Amino acid sequence: MATAAWERLLVTPALYRYRGVLGEPEASEALARLEAELDWQRPSLRLYGREHPIPRHQVWMGEPEARYRYSGRDFHPLAWHPAVAAIRERINHLLTSRGIETGFNSVLLNRYADGHERMGWHSDDEPELGEDPVIAAVTLGSERPLRFRWKHGSGEAFNVWLPHDSLLLMGSGCQSSLQHALLPRRIPGLRISLTFRRVLSHAERH
Ligand SMILES: O=C(O)CCC(=O)C(=O)O
Numbered sequence: 001m002a003t004a005a006w007e008r009l010l011v012t013p014a015l016y017r018y019r020g021v022l023g024e025p026e027a028s029e030a031l032a033r034l035e036a037e038l039d040w041q042r043p044s045l046r047l048y049g050r051e052h053p054i055p056r057h058q059v060w061m062g063e064p065e066a067r068y069r070y071s072g073r074d075f076h077p078l079a080w081h082p083a084v085a086a087i088r089e090r091i092n093h094l095l096t097s098r099g100i101e102t103g104f105n106s107v108l109l110n111r112y113a114d115g116h117e118r119m120g121w122h123s124d125d126e127p128e129l130g131e132d133p134v135i136a137a138v139t140l141g142s143e144r145p146l147r148f149r150w151k152h153g154s155g156e157a158f159n160v161w162l163p164h165d166s167l168l169l170m171g172s173g174c175q176s177s178l179q180h181a182l183l184p185r186r187i188p189g190l191r192i193s194l195t196f197r198r199v200l201s202h203a204e205r206h
């Protein structure tokens, strides 16, 4: 088993990194295909009555029922692109072999043209993700740090560097005890991340 490739970054909450998740040339080919073939969107979010275009591009993809409400907007998923479906298969295989059943039915793809593009502080704790979601984030392209900070108490903020072709597994407790952000840095180059999620059906929510 390739368990040696898993690095445990935290025990509680469960935070793991895995390097070389797709291998080459698959990882570089996936980056080029996603960049060229996806219909990247830059939606605006409404803040204090004003529309602000988000500082990155994104695509929401998945099963038709996996609708997602984010910052006051409903996102309808696009059908699986074959390159994204292949990455989902790989991630599912990797996690299943560790006994983790995720049932990912959707993915948010984020495209950062360079280090100026970013994502602000948040937890992925929307009700449609359930009580304690598992989120698997694949990085393709430029290596940047994802910064984490604790929601309660005085623990220090920390960086997790995410190299090309790596997977970050945010497991139990991550969204309830931590926030994360991709802060602007003087780092050149395109980065695409794929954050796989399981959106619950209405019947599964309470
Ligand atoms: O780009 C990243 O690595 C972070 C993305 C993220 O936090 C999200 O999609 O919720």
Ligand SMILES: [Fe+2]
Pocket (backbone or CB within 6 Å): 122, 123, 124, 180, 195
């Ligand atoms: Fe996130």
